Amino acid sequence: MRGCYLPFLLLLLGLLSCNATKLGFSFDLHTDSKVRCIEKERQALLQFKQHLVDPNHWLSSWDSGEDCCKWEGINCSNKTGHVVQLDLRSDWSYAERSTKYLEGEISISLLGLQYLTYLDLSFNNFFGKPFPNFIGSLTRLRYLNLSYTSIAGTIPQQLANLSRLTSLDLKWNDDLTEVYNLDWLIHLSSLKFLDMHAVNLSLVVNWPDKVMMLPSLKHLSLSRCSLSTTTPQLLSVTANSSSQLSLLDLSGNYLNCSIFLWLFNSTTSLVDLYLGDNELQCSIPDAFGSLNSLKTLYLGGNKLVGGIPKSFWNLCSLGSLYLLHNNLGGNLSEFMSNASGCLVDSLQNLQISNNRFTGPLPESIGSLSNLHMLDVSKNSLAGLISDAHFSNLSKLKELYLGSNSLILSFSNDWVPPFQLDAINLSSCRLGSAFPKWLQTQKNYFMLDISNAEISDIIPAWFWDFSPRLSFLNMNNNELHGNLANLSSSRLHEFAIIDLSTNRLDGLIPHFEGLVNVSSLDLSNNRFSGPVSFLCELNSSTLLESLNLSNNTLSGGLPDCWTYISGLVVLNLANNNFSGNIPDSMGSLVSIQLLHLSNNGFIGKIPTSLQNCSQLIIIDLGANNFSGMVPPWIGDSLPNLVILGLRSNQFVGSLPLNLCHLQHIQILDLSLNKIRGAIPECIYNLTAMSTTMDTMSGAMFRYNTSISYMDYASLVWKGREFMFQSSLGLLKIIDLSNNKLHGVIPEGITNLTELVALNLSRNNLFGFITPKIGLLRNLQSLDLSRNQLYGEIPMSISILSFLSQLDLSANNLSGKIPTGTQIQSFDASAFSENPKLCGSPLPNKCIEDPYPIYNNTRGHENQNDGFITKGFYIAASLGFIGGFWGVCITSLLNIRYIMKRLTSKARMMLQYVVEALCMLTS
The missing domain is CATH 3.80.10.10 (Ribonuclease Inhibitor)
Structure with missing residues (x-):
């Protein structure tokens, strides 16, 4: 009987194997068989490559072998052989363009890859090519990354077909300038990640309605998208807003404080919030204290006013608070007076630089025992800083106190509880002695103790600093003595060294470490002797800037x-x-x-x-x-x-x-x-x-x-x-x-x-050209001590910015033009011109029997009658016409005639000539 069931069992096993995919599981009965790519898809890939420029033969593997599943950037399904992943993300870098990058265009031949679920072409250059509309037909896509590709135009509505898409990255395509709406977004119900940083969305008026109705969205970046807000728009989205959102980046836009109205009504799950570099001009709402899951809050680069809300002390998860570059003010002691909430244990990074905070830095800052970075630089803080401020900050890595009026007074044998990576104490008063506590710091990459009133030699132990050092600024002190040689092992590549404006003297040493320095500034010291140390360098040096000015170097x-x-x-x-x-x-x-x-x-x-x-x-x-x-x-x-x-x-x-x-x-x-x-x-x-x-x-x-x-x-x-x-x-x-x-x-x-x-x-x-008045921005004019002759052009009086004028020691003649600007100059500006007259010179002009036209208001002679400005212009023009035939033959005759004219006629003639010159210029 057992043998009777054998054919039936074999048949059943075969049917199950054939329908394994439909049933959700599989049987691998052919373990020795190898799945190869589909020929149709192979041809599609080859056609795709034909539209690419591959200058460094990154895709050379595509030219040999028939199994496209083994080609660079290709992954196939182990079950079906279909191409499911195309990953050609370039290894592009800012410092040097990688050898792995592509140019050209994204070909429609990709439609031959209908089983594609993952497409990444980021960091390649398809400069100016339009967004590939056909991508909306690759309906199995779950991941699409076209960031940093320089595609242009608009985003096609066909993207609405990608209902399975979970991640869409289009950032840094700032040539996408024709985006009129985001209607296609509302169909991407599976979308969890959306990054459109630097895509121009200025024409989109209802962006909150679209992006915040995505039920699965967790990560949203619309920074630098030229977005603006109005209160009605934001209030209209509160009913159906996403409740899953954990990261929201709207920095670098034109948002105003109405963004807060929407923020506190639409989501309470935010972990990371970036609203920096907008147009926020209000106080920070206390309602931030209700965002219990918040870990990072960035509000820098706005115009926020008031103080730091005390409700922040209730944010038990907040690790990073960035409020830099605002107009916040008040006494920090007021904020720190409530340092008893759970923020004390969570806060790791506090950056409030470039604000208007006043008063001393309270000792209670030391209660933030998990603080990694403290940046209070560029405020108006004053007072004493002692050991007590830092006694509990054992985890501190970055300390920025610079550009305040703080006095640092530490005990001589103080050993800090921390090892700092970055130290900025510029413009703080550190005392005349070189700070001894710096000897305990072995890991810093940045040290700025410039303008710190140090008057001392640089101790020998200082030069044994961290090999990570890449920025050293000790300028504008009174450091003196000789400069030690810097070993090449003690400086990081591309280091910046500034020891300018001190009293260092002697020879400039033969820096062994100069090969790693990109900028060296030893200016405004007392160094002497030759600069032969430059010949110690070799072709591998990184030096880009060398400033040795204002010394006594010689040879x-x-x-x-x-x-x-x-x-x-x-x-x-x-x-x-x-x-x-x-x-x-x-x-x-x-x-x-x-x-x-x-x-x-x-x-x-x-x-x-x-x-x-x-x-x-x-x-x-x-x-x-x-x-x-x-x-x-x-x-x-x-x-x-x-x-x-x-x-x-x-x-x-x-x-x-x-x-x-x-x-x-x-x-x-x-x-x-x-x-x-x-x-x-x-x-x-x-x-x-x-x-x-x-x-x-x-x-x-x-x-x-x-x-x-x-x-x-x-x-x-x-x-x-x-x-x-x-x-x-x-x-x-x-x-x-x-x-x-x-x-x-x-x-x-x-x-x-x-x-x-x-x-x-x-x-x-x-002559001084009558067009001199065209130099409308002129502040200083010096034509002195030449052989210029003729009258000073009237147009010089319209140079409203002129604050320095010297026309002295020439052969100028006639009356100095009248005008508030001209008469404000000292007489020396016109001296040594014997034939000049009028204010501000003491010698008065011989007046004509007719009143002189003055272009200043309120001085017209009421008895002029019909003798007006127009009369003199017409008379002058007639005079020019009548005498032109006689005068044209000889410059001497013209000069003779000019002398015989009355000062009134000369001024009118000059006015006409200058007016004509200005009109024809």
Whole structure:
């Protein structure tokens, strides 16, 4: 009987095996068989690849072998052989583009992969290509990631078909600018993760209704989406809002405080909330105390006012509280007076920097025993900080107290209970002695004790700091003595070292560790001797910025600049260097800012500097350079913003090539021996006719990674000043103290954004152009000590920003134009012009029998009758016509006639000429 059932059992087993998938389980009866990819899907993948650009052959495995399941980025089902996963996420990095990335377009051939559940093409470059609409037909998709792909246009409504989708990531596609609605979202009922960071949603008016009706949504990021809010919109979504939401990021938008009305009525499950960089201008609601599950709260970068709500002490899960960059204020002691709630045990990161908090830092801050980061920098805190503040903070890793008026007074043998990673005590008063407690800290990567009133030598033990150190700032103290050698093992790669503005002296040591330093600032000290240490470097150095200015360094420059060809900033100004500039300096092909002023350099500017085509600033002023101003400057340095060659021995004429410097904002060639005429093409310096800050634009264009605030020493209103923060706004031409001759080119008045023009102490002659009034932003004008003649143009009186004027020592004549601005200047501005008259000079003009027209209000002569401004204009025009035939033949006749005219007629004639010039300009 047992044998009778055997065929039946075999048949039953076979039927079960055939229907295993339908029944939800399977039998693997063929353990030796291998599942291979479907040929149709293989062909679809090959067609997809044909539309890609693969510069580094990342997908080379796709070119060989028939089993596509073994190709790069492909996963197949072990059961069916269908392609279920396509993961071509690039290994793209900010520092250096990875060798694994794709370009081109996303081909419709992907529709051949109908069993696809996972698609990741992120961090590739499909620049400008539209969002692939057909993806909405891949209805089995559960995971879709197209972030960082540079796709453009709109998001297709077909995405509504992806009802199984649980994760959608479209962040950093800021060319998706034509998104008018989010109607497709409401059909994605399975969606748990949604990130649309930097997608432009400014045209979407009902975004809260859509995103908050997704029942499964847990993670929502709509940061930097240009979102705005109105109260009715937000209140309308409260009834059906998602109750599962744990992360909400709406930072970087245009949200106002009405967002809070929706927030506290729509969800109570939030764990992480980011509302930073919006337009929140109100106090922080006490209702935050009801969000019991909150772990991270970021409200930085708003305009919040008031204090920190005491209800925060009830948030037993809150680990990170970020309130930086607001207008919060009050006494911190008021907030800390309630330090008895469960926040005491949960808070790990407290960042309230850049606010208006006052008073002392209370000792009760020490009750936050789990604190990892404390940042109260850039407030108005004052008072004493002692050991007691930190006695219980054994877990503290980051301490930021800088930019307050705090006095740190620790006992001499104090051993902190913590090991800090970051220390910022800038502008705190640390006392004259070097802080001994720093000797106990062995792990920090950042130390800032700048402007801390330390007057001491740097102790030997200090140089045995953590090998993690990447940022050291001890500037603006009174540190003195010699500088120790830094071992290469004691500095992290790309370290920034700032020891400027102290009293350090002696030779600059041969830094072994300089190879790892990206920025070294030893300026404003007392270092002396040569800079031969530079020749100890090699091609592997990371140095990008070197500032040794304002010392007493001497000798010639070493001829080993090829070793630091990556240098972006070099400042050797205000030292005692001498000799020629070595040709090897032309190997600094990355240099942008070059300062060599106020030294004793001689010879010609080396032609090798033509290779430094990225130069933005070149300042060689106050040396003994000679020869002609090199014509190649205008052709080889097209991005130059500042050219400073003042106070040298340059001769010859100005090269016309300088007119090619379309980005130039400051042109200073003063105090040389330059002859010839000012080039007519000067109007081509177009950066001086726009409001653009070409300095910042150039730095942005080259994307320099260094942190450096540049400056320039300029003669401004007769005195030498140092400009720094406002440098990019200055537009100056200074050709004074040369031997220039000829007329002032009228085209100079096209440079309408000039703020200072100095052509004094030359041999210029001719009239001052009537178009001078077009230089509407001029604040300083110096044309003194030339041979200019004729009358001062009336239009000069409309220069409302003019605060410094010098027209002295010329041959100007006639009456000084009347106007509040002009008469406010001292008489010295017009002195040594014997034929000038009128206020503010003491010599009065000989009045005509007819009243003089005055363009100031309230001084019209009531007895003028029909003799009006129009009468004089008409009379002047008739006069011009009647005498034109006689005058045209001889300039001497014109000058003779002008002398014979009455001052009234001369003024009217001048008014007409200037008006015509202004109209035709």
